[in-house]
Amino acid sequence: MGGAFLAAAVLARAGGRIGLPTIPLFILAGILLGPHTPGVVLVSDPHDLEMLSALGLVLLLFYLGLEFHLDDLKAGGRRMALAGATYLALNVGAGLGFGFALGWGTSEALVLAGVLGISSSAIVTKVLVDTGRLGNPETRPILGIIVVEDIFLALYLAALQPILSGADSLAAAVLDGAKAFGFLLLLALAARFGTKLVGRLMHTRDDELLVISFLGMAVFVAGVSEWFGVADAIGAFMVGLMLGSTSSGARIRTLVHPLRDAFGAIFFFAFGLSINPGDLPSVLWPVLLAVLLTFAMNVLAGLLAGRMYRFGRGPAANIATTLLARGEFALILATMAAGAGLDERLSPFIAGYVLLLAVLGPLAAGRAHWLARLLPRAERDSEEESGTAPPTEPVSLVKAGDAG
Template structure:
């Protein structure tokens, strides 16, 4: 664990000096020091960091929830659903078509629809943090699309699991989906009506007790979410959404920073450990084709979202490039596909596709002004960050 932290830190320091984002460097550290490359093998079994990696994902999504205010949901609900729906139609639809075009099988096409269609909440969050864009106006629709994606993903995984595992009946599949949806509904109702009670329960002047309380709540609800068939990341997000709207929200945001950064680095490092570079050449052309499809669909969805929110080309470019990342949910689908005995080319394809976009997305987001010059519409003046209104 110590070696993983230091390796990630050294590569990130070197990268920062030449202007590279930290995410692909954390992943590169995992690849170079993992079991699939020659030289020093720091972690022989990627599963040794599995719990720490899961904690990193939970904290990244918990922080995302802290930054997403309930006022954003109330004031932008309809626009958020329209923008998120357009994103899903374009990307999931293109992913399904791409999967059938490859000819690897129907189950494989359904997996690829999710792989190509769902953006990485963890990487998107890290990109927004690294670029200092959490207060920008276009960040609200970006987070809204992520929320719609995550809700869709919960239902999608619940529906896909019986298909891959060969559920005995339609009734079993419906039961699993209903259980996941019911739990999401309970979390949503708690976020909507239970803020005052939750605020009183979490409130304390002692920072040590506050850290223990919010960390325990985030991890516990994430684990319960997984038991109900909902991605653990969504449970952590909902806890962050609840706590961020309490009187302790601002203190929690400050206290979670070092935890988020440290374990977030481990999450990306562990992702790198799972990649075998030797498998990538066999799926090179499908990976490049999938990346091209994803870039095209994200540009279209960025333009569509900008029209919904009356933004200009720069905001459209920011939305398109920030959401292009694919990551943790694609890896979940890769694990499910491997367990179901699907086409053996699927796992290296997903690894290569995710790696390319994990590297490309932060670089593209930091240079989105290049894309903005090519998009239709009048260039807008620099967008001022929106002030944060403290919650009483």
Template sequence: MGGAFLAAAVLARVGGRIGLPTIPLFILAGILLGPHTPGVVLLDDPHDLEMLSALGLVLLLFYLGLEFHLDDLKKGGRKMALAGGTYLALNVGAGLGFGFALGWGTSEALVLAGVLGISSSAIVTKVLVDLGRIGNPETRPILGIIVVEDVFLALYLAALQPILSGADSLGAAVLDGGKAFGFLLLLALMARFGTKLVGKLMNTEDDELLVISFLGVAVFVAGVSEWFGVADAIGAFMVGLMLGSTTSGPRILKLVHPLRDAFGAIFFFAFGLSINPGDLPSVLWPVLAAVAVTVLMNVFAGMATAKIYAFGPKATANVSTTLVARGEFALILATMAAGAGLDERLSPFIAGYVLLLAVLSPLAAGRSHWLARILPGGRTRNRETEKEAVPV
């Protein structure tokens, strides 16, 4: 554990001096010190960090929920659903088409639809925080799209599980999907109507008791969410949504910050441990093609979101580049595919695809103004800005 933290810290410090984001550096630390590369091996089994990694993801999404106020959901629900639905239609549809084009099989294509279609909540959250964009107007639609993706994720996993396991019971699939949706609905109702009660229960002037209380609630609900077939991350997000609207919300936001950073680093480090660089060359061209498809679909999705919210080129570029990242959900699908005995090329493909986008997304998001220049209206906006800047 100490080695993992120190390796992530050293690489992040070095990267910071040359302007690199921390996410790919944490992942690189995991690759270099994992069992698949020569030299020092901190952990022979990446699963040794599984619980701490899960805690990092829970805290990242819990923090996101604290920032995403309930009023934002109520005000922009229709636009959020439209933007999220458009994003999923473009990316999941492209992923399904790409999967069939590879010719690896129907089950493999269904897995790839999810891999290419759904963003990494953890990486998107970290990028927004690192770039100081939490308060930007385009951030609310970005977070809204993530919420819609997570709702879709719960239903998608429930439908995919019986297909991968070979089950032919439609009733079982419908039951699992209904259970997941029902629990999501319960969480939403609690977030909408239970805020005052939760606020009273959480209210305390003692920081120690407050930390123990909000950690207990966030982790417990995340665990229960998994039992109902809902991603643990969305359960933590809903708890953050509830607590962010209470009188203790600002204090919780401040107290969870260092915990989020520490265990978030372990999440990305553990992701790196699972990657075997030796498997990547065999799937290099499919990975590059998938990355190109994802980038293109995200630009289209960003333009569609901008049209819904009447954003300019700069905000459009921010939406397009921030949502490019793929991560934890793709790794879950890789594990499911391996357990189901699907094509052995899937695991290295997913690892290479996720790694490349984990590196590309923070870099692209930090330089989104380059994309803004070539989007419709971008050059015109730049000329207007230049004219305004000329002294009279």
């Protein structure tokens, strides 16, 4: 485990010098030091890190819940919800069609719809910070799209769990789905109306007791969620949603941050351990086609969002490239698919797809002006050239994920 941490740290430090995000480097460390590559093998059996990896996944979604507020969606109004729904319709729809075109199976196509459809909020936030765009007007719709994606992810995972569990009949699948959504509804009601009670129970001035309390609550509810057929990560997300609105929410965010980073690194490292590089060539063309499809859908979504907000070509290109990266959510779906015994080609496909986009996404975002030159001229561009465009106000952000 110590070797895993050190290897991930060394690779991430080296990649950081040339501007690469950490997620693909953590995965690469697992691939290089796993049982499927020659040389040093730190962990011969990926299952040895299974519990630590699960904890990393739980903490990733718990932190996301802490950062997420329903008020963010209300404040954005209809345009933000419409931009998010448009982005999801284009990318999830394209992913579903792509999955069926591959012919790997219906369950596999549903997994691929989520993999191709949802951006990495961690990488998107890091891109906004690294490119200095937090104050840009297009940052509001970008964060709004992420918020809508988070809501969709919670519902999608809850709906997907009964399908992947392999119910014996339609009645059993419906029963499993009803049980999962019933428990999800119970968690949602607790997050909506139980915040004050939970806040009083959680309140303490002692950081040690607070860490033990929120960690115990997140992991316990995640375990109970699995019992009811809801993904453990979604149970943790709902706990984060509840605790984020309490008086201790800000302290919890600060205290859980290093835990999330440490065990999140183990989650990505463990996923890399399960990847056999020898399987990647067999899915090379599907991966490249999926990357091109995702780029095309993001450009279209960026153009449509730009028209909704009356942005010019530059902001539209920024939206398209900033949201391009895929990361933690795709790996969550890969973990679920592996546990359900789906097509073996899914894991290497998702690994190659995530690695490529996690690297290309930030690089493309830094060169969005190249894309802007190729986009069709928008109304805003004409107004700016004629000097009649109204001035844009800087964006005041409620939150910015890792930038906080």
